[in-house]
Amino acid sequence: MQSRSRQLQSGGKKEIAKRLSALSRASASLRARLSRREYFGIFFLEKPSPLIEIESVSKRYGAPRDGVLALSDVSLSVRAGEFLSLIGPSGCGKSTLLKLIGDLLTPSAGRITIAGKSPDAARRARDCGIVFQSPTLMEWRNIAQNITLPLEIIGAPLPERRARADELLDLIRLRDFAARYPHELSAGMQMQVAIARALAYRPAILLMDEPFGALDEMTRERLGRELLDLWTRARVTIVFVTHSVPEAVRLSDRVAVMSPRPGRIERIVEIDLPRPRSAATRDLPRYWELLRQVRAALGLE
């Protein structure tokens, strides 16, 4: 085992990355052969260390015998600062996986570590900001109050909340709407407010569950661009659930393709398109190649 990890070290970064994806696929058999320390040692060779570590996690809804097995033996590690997309057919457990990371559910088996902490500890440390599929704004609060709700809950003083609200409203370019109520905003604007709210206490991780699912194609693309812009400026790690293959390829560093229920990670596609991404990205042959790869992994080609 010792010789194996040394061999990996000498192999160079490209080599490691290649092996890593192979490893994650063969993780179950590997884990049997490697000690825990060595197993993680391999991941620590990667320069940006994993921020979220999901180790053979299963989730069963309902009774142990006749419940629904939503996730089966899922292993995945998300690097700090990465933009990772989860894609897969409906009902394959994408939302479930996201909720497990956000500690809205607890795994039936396996372990999740977030920045070295349990999901519960990470939630209490406010490491994650969550954006749901619907904006989930509170209709009795105006936009500024909605954005600062998380700060109110951690007991931040009013001047700080005001300052942060201004900052975030500038970030999503909705300064003029601070005193408006949610119903006065379009669906796309409401989604942006939800994203700003998730960023309010500067979480290291943004968990997004099909945030643009209910929007039209044009708004979707625009918000996608703005999300990338925001991601580069706010330096957060994003786990992004989507149904759209082009969206996943356009935005992500890596796309994790999930299999139908019970969900597992079928394949991880490394999106090595140059950043910053723009409309010109779509002219690259590599873009189409990656699109095809993801579609193939989904069984669409």
Added chain:
Amino acid sequence: MAVGSTGSAAEWWDAPVGTWIRKNIQYILIPFALMAFLLAWQALVVINRYPTFLLPTPGEVAASFVENWRNGILARHLGITLVEIGLGFSIAFTFAALVGYVLARSPLLEKIVSPYLVATQAIPIVAIGPLIVIWINTGPLQNALIAALITFFPMLVNTIVGVRNIRHEYRDLMHSYAANAWQVFTKLEVPAALPVFFGGVRVGITLSVIGVVVVELLWADRGLGFLINFARGQLDTPLLFATVVTMSAMAITLYIGVLILERCIFHWRRKV
């Protein structure tokens, strides 16, 4: 010519005064409708030569109203009725909010308690009224309690529905912020359940009025309901009418009061 005259009519209609009239036409017509109604009433009495005790004229009712308002009889009984309504409604409000919240948060408890709650609704409350009269002798409180019993259930149901209907994502949201129970209660549950709860309040205030008046009619020795009974006994039909008018005005005022309160609380709502 015809074209010209249509044009000028349209111009008048679009002028500021015309627009104002068009917008508020339903309010402008109210006094006219009332006037027409009173005239028809007067004509009916005059033509058929009804005796006063059978159907007084609007004028006689108005005279009785003014007289009994001056000598304080109407005001005194109105005051008592209002106190009873206020008391009964407050009791129902408090219990509906407390019990409703607890039941909404505890499905097990709701399963245990709800058959009894439904059973109390199946009993005609007025039928257990005499029991309450036996138990509690202190005037307004017994009437208030019966009114509270009638008012309680719809408000309770609305509280439960209001709290239950909060979408799970909102709870997840609060959970992800690691909000404590009190924060979830004040920042999510109360404001989110309030609109539905107020639907119950609107029904509740009306039921409180009905409850108190019915009980007064049946066995009280004061209040507007009693006054109706009294006027009937005296064959003082104008007073009976004057009391009904007072009662209606009171009920309408209370209802509008709730509506105004709702407007103030839910100022963020879409204006239709």
